[in-house]
Amino acid sequence: MAGSTDVASEHAPDGYEDEDGHEHEHRSRWPLVAAVGAATLYLGAGLFFVGGDLVPSVLPTVLAPVGAVGLVVGLAGWANEAFVADYRQSRGGESALYSTTMVLFLASDVATFSAGFVYYAFVRVGAWPPDHLPPLLGSLVLVNTALLVASSVTLHYGHEALEAGNRQRYLGLLGVTLLLGVVFLVGQTVEYYELVVEDSFTFSSGILGSAFYGLTGLHGLHVALGVLLIGIAFGRSLRGHYTPDRDTAIRTTSLYWHFVDAVWIVLVLVLYVGSTV
Incomplete structure (x- = not known):
């Protein structure tokens, strides 16, 4: 032995x-x-x-x-x-170690997004509104926000279902979370199409364009990564790889996804709602 x-x-x-x-x-x-x-x-x-x-x-x-x-x-x-x-x-100590690593990674992300918001604050110091500013706050943004908030709720209760040993409820809620994340990305793609094609508002539309697409694009990249992680977790869940005592990947993915959702709410308030005042 x-x-x-x-x-x-x-x-x-x-x-x-x-x-x-x-x-x-x-x-x-x-x-x-x-x-x-x-x-x-x-x-x-x-x-x-x-x-x-x-x-x-x-x-x-x-x-x-x-x-x-x-x-x-x-x-x-x-x-x-x-x-x-x-x-x-x-x-x-597997769960605590990887959860701590994820928290440290998210702390570096806070610094990254904070730099973008500081840049946008300097943009707002000048004359406002700028000459070419299409309406940013619309129904599509509100729907996307509702989808992302709902995905945090489904992921949270899905993880609780896993911890309670309710496999069917866990798989259903995790699958809904994955679907909501994909729909959000599709919605952001449609939003970009409308702004670029219909309103001629691009990354080159002055410093406001670079700030808007820089921040929303960075967030979209994070959502895409989150969808990838949830997709991997969902695939492994179908194969029975997670149990109430073996849920480290779900726990760390949840931390990441809730952070991404929180950043989006701040983005909506600062960029979208802020553009109207």
């Missing part, structure tokens, strides 16, 4: 408790890779828009793609490690 335990410990990932009760420290490189990639991407994008003659034009051209690749690789590795790979139920 000792030999089999040694083999299991040798091949198990970091951050688990072996059969003798010894806890092993969990270490993951992927959140750091994703964070460095995101920082590099944002730096490249910032230099592209404000660098002007201060920095060589090749610098942001190189930094942005390299950062994008680093971000995608980091998120893919993290998603595989935290949401796809099979884990031993005996791993100690």
